[in-house]
Amino acid sequence: MTAQFFAPVASPQHPRAAFADRHIGPSPDDRDRMLAAIGYSEAGALIDAAVPAAIRTDRPLDLPPALSETAALARLRELAAKNTVLTSMIGLGYHGTITPGVILRNVLENPGWYTAYTPYQPEISQGRLEALLNFQTVVADLTGLPVANASMLDEGTAAAEAMALAHRASKRKEPGTFLVDADALPQTIDVVRTRAVPLGIDVVTADLSGGLPDGDFFGVLLQYPGASGAVRDLAPVSEQAHARGATVIVAADLLALTLLRPPGESGADIAVGSAQRFGVPYGFGGPHAGYMAVAEGLQRQMPGRLVGVSVDADGAPAYRLALQTREQHIRREKATSNICTAQVLLAVMAGMYAVYHGPEGLAAIAQRAHLRAAEIAAGLRAGGVEIVHDAFFDTVLARVPGRAAAVVEAARERGVNLRRDGADHVAVACDETTVPEHVTAVLEAFGVPAAVPGPAGEAFPDALRRESPYLTHPVFHAHRSETAMLRYLRRLQDKDIALDRSMIPLGSCTMKLNATTEMEPVTWPEFADIHPFAPIDQAEGYVEMIRELEENLAEITGYAKVSVQPNAGSQGELAGLLAIRGYHESRGEAHRDVCLIPSSAHGTNAASAVMAGMRVVVVKCDEGGNIDTGDLHDKIGAHRDRLSAIMVTYPSTHGVFEETITDVCAAVHEAGGQVYVDGANLNALVGLARPGEFGSDVSHLNLHKTFCIPHGGGGPGVGPVGVREHLAPFLPNHPLRPEAGPAETGVGPISAAPWGSAGILPISWAYIAMMGPDGLRAATEGAIIAANYLAARLAPHYPILYTGRGGLVAHECIADLRKITKETGITAEDVAKRLIDYGFHAPTLSFPVAGTLMIEPTESEDLAELDRFCDAMIAIRREIAHVAEGGHDRDDNPLKNAPHTAAALLAEDWKHPYGREEAAYPVPGLRETKYWPPVRRIDQAYGDRNLVCSCPPPEAFED
Structure with missing residues (x-):
């Protein structure tokens, strides 16, 4: 007999069969008992008493009716089917990889890992802290630098954070100049530029293959290997940079570092990059674990999270977050960064990938990718095609005058995406998934014989071969069998408290159900295996799903336009403030640089304002925890001509619906400023009030809070930004994807990928679709x-x-x-x-x-x-x-x-x-x-x- 799987239909016999009734915990009878304990007979009366009438919306949510779980999955299947999964050999920092089944099932698809929270309570987080320490060890060992953090948001933002770290380390008062190798990843260059502009830093790009140009620089960013695939000795440029007092930053490929001399042995002070190719799928650009490692002396200025080893009350070793665990809440505008989280779930996956494969396994994977690239280069040379760089790791750059478009199209017809670099060059990137059939298809696309003349040799000089050991700790040698790995993962999981074990009653963090149906599409190949820079017609389903999600979020918030590019709440804050900055500049009011922030605000608000080039002025709160309106008017009066914005969390960080919010908005607008409402607490507003209607101009939204993307132990997150019509021209855009934002007027990319962590957006799409307008209001x-x-x-x-x-x-x-x-x-x-x-x-x-x-x-x-x-x-x-x-x-x-x-x-x-x-x-x-x-x-x-x-x-x- 064949089993039948179905989603039950709500009926008097099955009153909780609708998804909204399964998402919302209390039954109707339970809700009545809860209301009675509060002192109310029905929900409407409580909501009317709690939520100020001045902010209430006068129209219901204009969203499609709720879908059943089966129907929502069917619709997502339709969207997924519009995507075309080819073999992408595009490179640019994103590579095909194989997620070991034991990690896929027992980490990525396991609520014991994905529903955990940031390990601020270390005694109940020892499992994920150990997993993060593994990740830090992998990064430190491979880069040859002593201290690595628990992950960054992506490679581009990691490079931008490294630029800021280099500037702090220089102790210069003036912004100065930051030098970037022209062979850096193009999206990284543009993210760095976006972040440099409000800080007044001048970013200069130059070909550094022959050494440093003249000039004074506080920092230099190198790519290793380069975006073109070139492998160069970093030591000469590092020596020149140090001689001028500059900090050397190297954006390095972790897999390449199993074979190549590590940056730390070539003079790098900071290494950044991505761990994506360590078992984390493309996901159309994310989420992936970026990384940062630093030389001795820089660790106390490093942004992000850092796991360290301490002792417990018995003197036994124990893990914890080290140094400034929540520095944004302590140092606020003086924080080193606005990043208050990490990409923990993805860092755990990458670290476990290294644990499972060990150093020999990683080196073998790297060697296979390298030799596939060498085979392609040898075949092309034999066919008369010029190879631009003799030294490379996994990416071959071929010169084909006037034929680049034809070659790329011929490869596509054979099921392979290559990267066109102008009219005359084509790049081919190999990876863990590259097999001989792909080599044949590539050579045929170039119009040369597929037979390789003898075995291909290594294509980088012996002088750059790695000699130093790495991953020598026993943890990287003890779990080779799947049984051993399975038990190791279970042992770590059992040490922790996640949402699958009990409620996590964290104020300001909204640890709600992450439904299995919402999570399921994330691992479908049609969503997981799309390269972020694949031809856009191969991602039609993704783009349609993203547009629907953006439109739904705009309807929910009352804004005109939403961008999902920011890949964390902190990045959404920055994007919103940069939109305000761009708006003022467009009106000839670039001098407006004062940001008012209530003393109760999230600490990231102040840090983001500084990163956006603003001066923070704190507004007092009264004894009731509300904004002190008298102090607000005094501060507005004192800074009227320079007022840029106010950042308000609503409901307040104190958990209260402030009665004066509309007056606050009006007062700031009257003085020429803009209103930023932090969307961290939007789950108390959905269906009842819209920030875009009660006076706000811009908000970021935490999809990992209100819209059910799981916290994953401290990441991934998504922080879309919503704006009113006048700010829409200043949303993020992307140099490689004109469809991702306002191409001419946008503020630049906030994250490395065009739509940020697109791979987890199906979660929020499904939540909204299955809750429907009535369910969303009922959840609030x-x-x-x-x-x-x-x-x-x-x-x-x-x-x-x-x-x-x-x-x-x-x-x-x-x-x-x-x-x-x-x-x-x-x-x-x-x-x-x-x-x-x-x-x-x-x-x-x-x-x-x-x-x-x-x-x-x-x-x-x-x-x-x-x-x-x-x-x-x-x-x-x-x-x-x-x-x-x-x-x-x-x-x-x-x-x-x-x-x-x-x-x-x-x-x-x-x-x-x-x-x-x-x-x-x-x-x-x-x-x-x-x-x-x-x-x-x-x-x-x-x-x-x-x-x-x-x-x-x-x-x-x-x-």
């Missing part, structure tokens, strides 16, 4: 109901710091522990760590107010899980009261010692005044589903004082 109402229910249950035990009208909150609430800490010594951190013993990820700790916990339940959590969390918090409050009453020692109690590992509980010398059972099983339900933390509380300061950012030796873990 559900989020507001859940937050207010949680606040109502917790308020008798923990003060709720900020509320709006009627004592209501928006989609999150802040539990204030400052008075409790003063009275008992128990801190918000103690509560966060004790929650681990109860099996929960902690809420957001000490942001936006120190000594507090910001809690966001989301609409996806059912009532049973919400109550389980509330019960845990209330039980912890009783434990705190026991401390206050003297029943527990103030310094030796279950909270101060949390979390408790199994090893600690089994120790023979248990010396604590409370029992082991109280430590391990504070509530009875934990006996059935106990999560055991792998380490005790981690010493954060030790890890910064003793910085170790690559895999420690095995003996470090010996008992």
Whole structure:
């Protein structure tokens, strides 16, 4: 009998069969009970009381009716079928790769990995932290530089961040000049230019094959191998640059570095690039893990996330995020970068690819790609075709005067995409997927015999051959069989708390359901295997899907136009501010450079404003957490002639619908400024209010929050930017794709790929399609109901710091522990760590107010899980009261010692005044589903004082 798979249809017998009812956790009866606990009889009354009338939209969402899961997948199949998957030998930083099945199924398709959050709570993140440390070790070893971070957004933005790092390292006060090799990837050059303009940095490109030109430069960017495929010795240019006091940055291909001398041995101070070809599909441009590695002395200025090794309360090694974990929230406009995340899921995949293959396997893959390229070069030479560069790794540049277009078309007819470089040159890039049939097809396309005259030799000089060892740590030698790899991945996964294990009540981060149906299309070949620079007619389905998503997002937000190019929320912020900057310049008001930012704002706001060339002026908040309108008007008055913008998060970072938002917008507009509404909290507005209607000019949206792209342990993310009509001409564009933005007036590319992380956009498309207009509004109402229910249950035990009208909150609430800490010594951190013993990820700790916990339940959590969390918090409050009453020692109690590992509980010398059972099983339900933390509380300061950012030796873990 053949099994039948179907999506049930909603009916009185199956009331929760519609997707929206499966996405929203509480049943109708549960919702009624929650409303009663808040003090309301129906949802409409609560929403009317919580959401100010001044911002409410007067028209429903004009979106297609909700599709079933089956229908949504069928529609995506139609779109996917419009894409044509050929073998792309285009190169330009994107290469064919094979994702090992054990990594595809057990990482990319595994919610234990893709639903995890940024590892700010390291005790419950040891698995992904170890995986990231593997990635850092791979990058450090291959580049020959001592410290690598936990990934960047892509190669282009990594190069731009390296430029900024080089400028900081130069300690120059003036912007100065940055020199870029003309053989760098074209998209990288343009991303660097985009980022340099607002900073006043002059970017100069030059052919550096013969050395440095005259001039004064604070930094030099080299490509290794070059975009043309050329492999050159980096040492001479590096020496010249250092002699002039310049920092040397090398954008390097990690796979090539298994065979070629690493940048760190040729004078590089910084190496950047992409780990895409380590098992991560094209995805039409992303998401992929960029990387950065630096020389000694630069690590404390490095942007992004850095995993380090510290010790726990027992002195055992433990992993954590090192140095300035959340520096944007601490240093704000003085932060080194606006990037507050990474591409963790993709970095995990790339690191595991190296773990699975090991150094010998990687070298063999590189050797095969290189020899395929050498075979093509030999065949072309034998056929009379000129090869431009004698030294290359995987890319052959052929000169065919006047024939380039014909050759590319002939290759396409044979199922292969080549890269045309002008009228006279064609580039051919080989990779892990290149087989002899591809070599034959390429040679035929050039019109030469397919037979290669004898075996092809290596095509780079012995002097550039790598001699130094890499990936010597045992982790890269211990998991060769699929069984061993499967168990290693499972062992790491079991150390962590992700959304598949329990709710993650992080305020400001919206950890909601990432439905399996939404995730499924990501790995379809028609979406996964399209090169970002393949001919556009091979991506018709992608372009149609992207346009539909952009139009839907515009309808939801009330904006005229949306660009999905920014590949993180931070990049969406920058894109929005650059649009404002471009608008002012177009009106002859380039002098407008002051950005007002409330003190409650996300720290990335201030960092992004600085990167956009603006001066940050902070606006105070009142005791209720709202923008202090008196101070706002004072600041507007003081900076009226130079006012560029205000950045406002709405609902506020304090979790409140501020009543004055329309007045704030009007006041800024009256002074000639623009209004930027940070879309981080859009999940409290969808279907109820549109920023583009209540006064905002531009917003970025977090698709990894409101629109269900999973956080992946701290990435991938997508941060589209939406604008009103007058800002549309200043959206991002792309040098290689005129379809990706306003070609003539755009601000330039924000990310390396034309549509950013296009490979995960089907997730948000599917979410919107399956929720439909009514479901999207119901999700917003559900989020507001859940937050207010949680606040109502917790308020008798923990003060709720900020509320709006009627004592209501928006989609999150802040539990204030400052008075409790003063009275008992128990801190918000103690509560966060004790929650681990109860099996929960902690809420957001000490942001936006120190000594507090910001809690966001989301609409996806059912009532049973919400109550389980509330019960845990209330039980912890009783434990705190026991401390206050003297029943527990103030310094030796279950909270101060949390979390408790199994090893600690089994120790023979248990010396604590409370029992082991109280430590391990504070509530009875934990006996059935106990999560055991792998380490005790981690010493954060030790890890910064003793910085170790690559895999420690095995003996470090010996008992």
